Amino acid sequence: MGYTEDELIPLSALQHLVFCERQCALIHIEQLWDENRLTAEGRIMHERVHETGRESRGKVRVEHGLPLRSLRLGLIAKADVVEFHFVEDDKWQPFPVEYKRGKPKPDDCDKVQLCGQAMCLEEMLDVTVPAGAIYYGKTRHRLDVEFNDQLRKQTEDAAGRAHELIQSGRTPGAVFDKKCERCSLVTLCLPKAAHKKRSVQDYLIEARRSE
Ligand code: SF4
Incomplete structure (x- = not known):
């Protein structure tokens, strides 16, 4: 089963849902958002990396603010950064990189969001995206993430559940x-x-x- 253009929800809903279903509903149903110092810093960081553009660093091409979409999962987003690593001839391997203000979290919400980006890229470009990375501003550390079967299933389940929750219009x-x-x-x-x-x-x- 797939979704139509009108049914797409922001990919960020997955990250909110994995963290807390109520938070997901407050943001995506009730449109509540409390801007505090931490969220403002995160927003500014994202705005900087989201500025659209392209650069090349040797065998890596870097795309900023690439629009993403999956009709299969019903998601829409803008990627912070997608690196394209040169493989051979005109073959380039996409590698999504998400920027976070804080540090690695005890749950999988950031990994699920990144995996959602990878699954959008796979659908849009008809390729396999085996891995990506999350850059954490606080620790200045780039965490490599492998999109294994378990993370892909978790991401698909989160997408289905986020659609159900938003469609229901009920905040837990x-x-x-x-x-x-x-x-x-x-x-x-x-x-x-x-x-x-x-x-x-x-x-x-x-x-x-x-x-
Ligand atoms: S219950 Fe409320 S405060 Fe706690 S994580 Fe969920 S939305 Fe946030």
């Missing part, structure tokens, strides 16, 4: 978790307050049951 309730401390929407989501509210409701339900 907040569940406070350690990752909330790293969430750019914590001041809008108020997960601790929402959790307390739910606990009071649970308390009342239990109290009525025991009457």
Whole structure:
């Protein structure tokens, strides 16, 4: 099954979904975005690398801001950077590179986003993209990522689930978790307050049951 042009969703939704379904819904259904210092730095970094253009460094051609799309996964995006590594004759191997302000995260959200880019490139250019990299600004480290079967399945599942969630128009309730401390929407989501509210409701339900 594929998607039409009108059904495409931003590839960034996958990264948000893998991090937290509620965050994905707040951004992509409710259009909420809390710009703080960290997100502003990340946005400026992306704007810089997104500036469209092309450069050549020996056997590597570098494309900035390349538009990406997959009708199979229903995704649309702009790549930070796609390197094309010379193989032979007129053969060049695409290698997506994503720029992140922070450092490597304990979950796979950045890898899923990068793998989504690779799968868009594969569909658009009819090639196989076996690997890419994520550059982390805080650690100034480039992490190589192999697009293995497990990561590809995780990316496909995330794309399907993101479509389902956005289509439903329903935002899941907040569940406070350690990752909330790293969430750019914590001041809008108020997960601790929402959790307390739910606990009071649970308390009342239990109290009525025991009457
Ligand atoms: S604060 Fe926590 S529950 Fe709320 S959107 Fe962020 S990660 Fe999800």
